Amino acid sequence: MSQPHDISTTPQWAALEEHAAATSGTTLRELFAADPERGGRLAVEVGDLYVDYSKNGVTDETLRLLTDLARAAGVPERVEAMFRGEHINTTEDRAVLHTALRAPRGTELVVDGQDVVADVHDVLDRMAAFSGQVRSGQWRGHTGRRITRVVNIGIGGSDLGPKMATVALAPYADPAITSAFVSNVDGDDIAPVLAAADPEETLFVVASKTFTTIETITNATTAREWLVAALGDRSAVAKHFVAVSTNAEQVAEFGIDTANMFGFWDWVGGRYSMTSAVGLSLMIAIGPGHYRDMLAGFHAMDTHFRTAPLERNLPALLALIGVWHRNFRGCATHAVLPYSEYLSRFPAYLQQLDMESNGKSVTLDGAPVSVQTGPVVWGEPGTNGQHAFYQLIHQGTQTVPADLIGFVHPADDVPGHHDQLTANLLAQAEALAFGKTAEEVRAEGTAEELVAHKTFAGNSPTTLVLAPRLTPAVLGQLVALYEHKVFVQGVVWGINSFDQWGVELGKVLAKAIGPELGADEEPELTHDSSTNALIRRYRQARRG
Ligand SMILES: O=P(O)(O)OC[C@H]1O[C@](O)(CO)[C@@H](O)[C@@H]1O
Numbered sequence: 001m002s003q004p005h006d007i008s009t010t011p012q013w014a015a016l017e018e019h020a021a022a023t024s025g026t027t028l029r030e031l032f033a034a035d036p037e038r039g040g041r042l043a044v045e046v047g048d049l050y051v052d053y054s055k056n057g058v059t060d061e062t063l064r065l066l067t068d069l070a071r072a073a074g075v076p077e078r079v080e081a082m083f084r085g086e087h088i089n090t091t092e093d094r095a096v097l098h099t100a101l102r103a104p105r106g107t108e109l110v111v112d113g114q115d116v117v118a119d120v121h122d123v124l125d126r127m128a129a130f131s132g133q134v135r136s137g138q139w140r141g142h143t144g145r146r147i148t149r150v151v152n153i154g155i156g157g158s159d160l161g162p163k164m165a166t167v168a169l170a171p172y173a174d175p176a177i178t179s180a181f182v183s184n185v186d187g188d189d190i191a192p193v194l195a196a197a198d199p200e201e202t203l204f205v206v207a208s209k210t211f212t213t214i215e216t217i218t219n220a221t222t223a224r225e226w227l228v229a230a231l232g233d234r235s236a237v238a239k240h241f242v243a244v245s246t247n248a249e250q251v252a253e254f255g256i257d258t259a260n261m262f263g264f265w266d267w268v269g270g271r272y273s274m275t276s277a278v279g280l281s282l283m284i285a286i287g288p289g290h291y292r293d294m295l296a297g298f299h300a301m302d303t304h305f306r307t308a309p310l311e312r313n314l315p316a317l318l319a320l321i322g323v324w325h326r327n328f329r330g331c332a333t334h335a336v337l338p339y340s341e342y343l344s345r346f347p348a349y350l351q352q353l354d355m356e357s358n359g360k361s362v363t364l365d366g367a368p369v370s371v372q373t374g375p376v377v378w379g380e381p382g383t384n385g386q387h388a389f390y391q392l393i394h395q396g397t398q399t400v401p402a403d404l405i406g407f408v409h410p411a412d413d414v415p416g417h418h419d420q421l422t423a424n425l426l427a428q429a430e431a432l433a434f435g436k437t438a439e440e441v442r443a444e445g446t447a448e449e450l451v452a453h454k455t456f457a458g459n460s461p462t463t464l465v466l467a468p469r470l471t472p473a474v475l476g477q478l479v480a481l482y483e484h485k486v487f488v489q490g491v492v493w494g495i496n497s498f499d500q501w502g503v504e505l506g507k508v509l510a511k512a513i514g515p516e517l518g519a520d521e522e523p524e525l526t527h528d529s530s531t532n533a534l535i536r537r538y539r540q541a542r543r544g
Pocket residue numbers: 155156157158207208209210211212213216270271356500503
């Protein structure tokens with residue numbers, strides 16, 4: 001797996017820098033005027049997704065240079081290495097095989113001597129059987145009542161994926177079983193969930209890859225004590241708690257029977273785990289059939305990613321356009337703006353996927369990177385964002401590339417709504433790209449002193465994703481698209497997108513500070529003067 005250590009020293013990078021300088025003044029108006037076919041030509045259709053990337057300031061030459069760069073970075077080889085199960089997560093010496101989680105039954109993939117696809121389907125079958133029991137009422141709570149509420153306790157990748165997808169696919173959910181998610185160690189997260197739950201009818205799914213994550217264990221312990229207190233019997237745990245984890249030992253130590261544990265493997269990264277057993281609460285909500293449709297959507301995008309040439313490879317194209325914005329146009333952030341209320345958690349999900357993966361500043365071999373890596377990813381559903389932060393995108397001082405995601409058919413076709421929503425989606429992309437010149441503003445009879453204020457520079461890049469409707473399969477395609485986009489960018493930047501050492505320091509310090517906050521005696525504080533003062537102030541105020 002040869003890879004240049006420093007992508008910025010390659011001739012391909014230099015060629016892009018030169019090209020960026022030569023085209024820096026070119027506007028989207030000019031690009032569209034020069035090529036009347038541009039809007040239909042710079043678009044790609046993969047599965048159910050039609051993706052128009054024509055409103056990014058790229059030309060055929062830009063895309064050619066970017067695909068050259070991807071080849072120089074070894075993208076095709078790295079993609080193959082990932083799918084084959086090589087240990088491309090070198091700092092943790094692990095394979096990266098979330099794609100195996102959605103490989104069809106019977107696909108052969110032996111990794112480290114183990115047929116991983118067979119293992120995946122064993123767990124999927126167990127999940128399906130269990131979900132079926134819960135949904136049909138065959139699985140009963142300790143007192144014999146049906147389960148009507150499923151509470152997923154997890155954080156990060158053990159929360160964001162299932163939560164995002166449960167919200168996204170709510171129209172496919174069984175209304176007889178409601179879902180809740182608890183992630184924050186803040187007691188204000190779990191307290192209202194417990195207050196609203198009937199212990200006799202509640203099932204807790206404790207999802208944690210490691211089963212050592214302090215937030216999750218704290219919340220799970222609180223839930224367990226609540227349940228035992230309410231039902232007056234410790235053995236009630238067996239019917240009200242299941243676990244999703246790679247760590248059977250810790251699951252057993254917590255008091256959950258490992259017969260009620262759904263496993264996964266160290267080759268599934270937390271933020272890439274929503275199609276592992278981490279999806280159990282989602283499967284209970286939408287049912288095994290819809291869940292498998294979602295997996296098929298993931299798999300369709302995986303296959304496209306593995307087989308399509310870079311020039312027509314959707315995840316690679318979006319990744320490379322992102323590299324163009326980040327490294328050659330200096331854009332520090334990337335907005336994701338779904339025009340669907342059901343995708344309200346999608347930006348939050350992508351924040352972890354992208355920022356935990358590509359928020360890195362050393363290359364695979366530990367050298368400092370010489371180029372900017374992952375952007376800040378953020379967003380909210382439209383049209384709400386339009387009435388909040390779009391002002392900055394339209395007229396602020398920085399360029400914010402954005403992905404706009406829309407659907408031809410809504411889940412709830414309330415008369416008078418959907419065409420308006422879509423009109424806004426299309427109008428925003430148009431306004432951001434082409435703006436409004438001072439001459440156009442003047443031509444409307446605007447007073448001269450207001451002309452500058454009412455002018456829109458345009459040239460704000462957007463990629464528009466349009467799908468027929470937000471089905472489980474479409475959601476799978478969308479998520480896999482972003483997973484692979486993030487990976488390609490990581491390969492170009494020469495970083496490891498699959499570790500997350502940057503989350504460790506804060507965890508360690510919190511472990512030290514926790515006992516200092518709770519100690520009866522004034523602790524001897526050895527932090528910096530700011531942290532010491534804050535601890536003292538908190539202790540004083542808390543103790544009254
Ligand atoms: O599933 P676990 O092991 O509880 O981890 C939860 C999350 O914590 C992290 O390790 C970050 O602290 C994420 O990568 C992960 O998704």
